Amino acid sequence: MQNMLDSVRGERFEHRGEIVVIGLGRFGSALALELMRLGHSVLGIDADPGKVDEMKGELTHVAQANTTNERALKALGVHEAVTVAVCIGSGVEASVLTTALLVELEVKNIWAKAITADHGRILQKMGAHHVVYPEAEMGERVAHLVTGRLEEFIRMNPSPSEAETVEPDDEFVISQMIVPQRFAGSTLGAAGIRAEFRVTVVAIRPESGRYTYAEADTVLGEADHIVVAGHPDDVERFAAAD
Ligand code: ATP
Numbered sequence: 001m002q003n004m005l006d007s008v009r010g011e012r013f014e015h016r017g018e019i020v021v022i023g024l025g026r027f028g029s030a031l032a033l034e035l036m037r038l039g040h041s042v043l044g045i046d047a048d049p050g051k052v053d054e055m056k057g058e059l060t061h062v063a064q065a066n067t068t069n070e071r072a073l074k075a076l077g078v079h080e081a082v083t084v085a086v087c088i089g090s091g092v093e094a095s096v097l098t099t100a101l102l103v104e105l106e107v108k109n110i111w112a113k114a115i116t117a118d119h120g121r122i123l124q125k126m127g128a129h130h131v132v133y134p135e136a137e138m139g140e141r142v143a144h145l146v147t148g149r150l151e152e153f154i155r156m157n158p159s160p161s162e163a164e165t166v167e168p169d170d171e172f173v174i175s176q177m178i179v180p181q182r183f184a185g186s187t188l189g190a191a192g193i194r195a196e197f198r199v200t201v202v203a204i205r206p207e208s209g210r211y212t213y214a215e216a217d218t219v220l221g222e223a224d225h226i227v228v229a230g231h232p233d234d235v236e237r238f239a240a241a242d
Pocket of ligand 1: 022023024025026027028045046047048051066067068087089091092094
């Protein structure tokens with residue numbers, strides 16, 4: 001019931017200066033490396049000297065520190081950063097304390113990783129601006145993939161902390177699948193997919209080709225991959241249309 005992007009709401013900030021990534025575990029290190037690849041400067045911080053050593057040379061700066069200590073954060077200039085990502089998950093106490101300190105230091109754009117909905121709610125109450133749920137999201141996504149019909153499943157909303165307030169009808173996903181057998185050979189215009197299934201075919205990729213936008217005269221080949229948007233139940237129903 002969650003999506004990392006869904007928690008991107010409210011005010012957005014232009015990234016200035018170094019982005020600080022706290023916690024260089026699997027998630028934090030992947031995030032930091034991708035930010036570097038995108039051309040940002042990154043300061044990676046971890047309490048574990050081994051993790052810091054691993055990322056030395058990969059990130060702009062690395063530092064070993066316990067981020068539940070305010071003086072340590074200030075000594076590293078974290079209070080001057082615009083964007084800080086707290087990537088401590090299983091250490092909930094450290095995650096919450098670190099986030100609380102960042103709020104106190106008036107960091108403008110705090111992102112925090114949560115491992116459960118409760119953890120996420122606490123982080124949001126503490127003042128984190130964005131909360132992401134990578135494990136929960138991946139679990140849900142894989143559940144849709146292991147059944148074999150869908151090749152991709154990305155939920156646009158809601159995040160776990162909002163789940164109770166979002167109407168089931170408002171759910172929306174983008175997915176990828178092989179053309180359901182019944183529609184192989186027909187054009188999108190003739191297939192009447194939107195009327196019957198309330199889903200929209202957004203793009204198509206032939207077996208060995210590139211993605212192109214779907215048009216009314218697009219022919220759905222038997223082994224083509226299609227990108228389909230709609231309510232998750234409708235998408236699953238369409239994928240199962242043999
Ligand atoms: P992942 O799944 O990303 O590997 P995780 O969700 O299991 O991580 P943790 O193991 O709690 O999360 O923490 C991730 C990283 O954060 C670890 O490398 C850990 O050393 C670091 N970390 C934990 N507590 C602190 C702290 N107080 N200060 C700085 N770094 C910390």
